[in-house]
Amino acid sequence: MLIAFLKPQCDSIFLKYMNTQCPLCHSENIYQDGNLWICPECSHEWSVHAKSESAKEDIMAEASSVIKDAHGQILADGDSVTVIKDLKVKGSSAVVKVGTKVKNIRLTQTGDGHDIACKIDGFGAMNLKSEYVKKS
Numbered sequence: 001m002l003i004a005f006l007k008p009q010c011d012s013i014f015l016k017y018m019n020t021q022c023p024l025c026h027s028e029n030i031y032q033d034g035n036l037w038i039c040p041e042c043s044h045e046w047s048v049h050a051k052s053e054s055a056k057e058d059i060m061a062e063a064s065s066v067i068k069d070a071h072g073q074i075l076a077d078g079d080s081v082t083v084i085k086d087l088k089v090k091g092s093s094a095v096v097k098v099g100t101k102v103k104n105i106r107l108t109q110t111g112d113g114h115d116i117a118c119k120i121d122g123f124g125a126m127n128l129k130s131e132y133v134k135k136s
């Protein structure tokens, strides 16, 4: 059951990196010029072959660090989540209230436990911990 569940997820990550994303900044606005792929957002250029090599590494890295919400659902870039706990905003007295909806999250690795980058209305850009949200 578990394998059957994880397999499609891996395939979609694979396809995502192989076809539509810059390996450096993960922008989807890349275009092909001859044998090169070019990312207009970070100016990275790479050959089709080099891309599949680094994409493989990205896939390995991503597979070993799947980010899950408080209920164990796997989160992905672009998901919407709901905050399940009042969260103090670092450096201010503001609090993100339980039940706050957050759209279009981006998964990130800050190294300090905050693995979701997002924008919240009234707060601006901030990072959240996946253990304090649930997928909505």
Ligand SMILES: [Zn+2]
Pocket: 022, 023, 024, 025, 026, 027, 039, 040, 041, 042, 043, 044
């Ligand atoms: Zn890029």
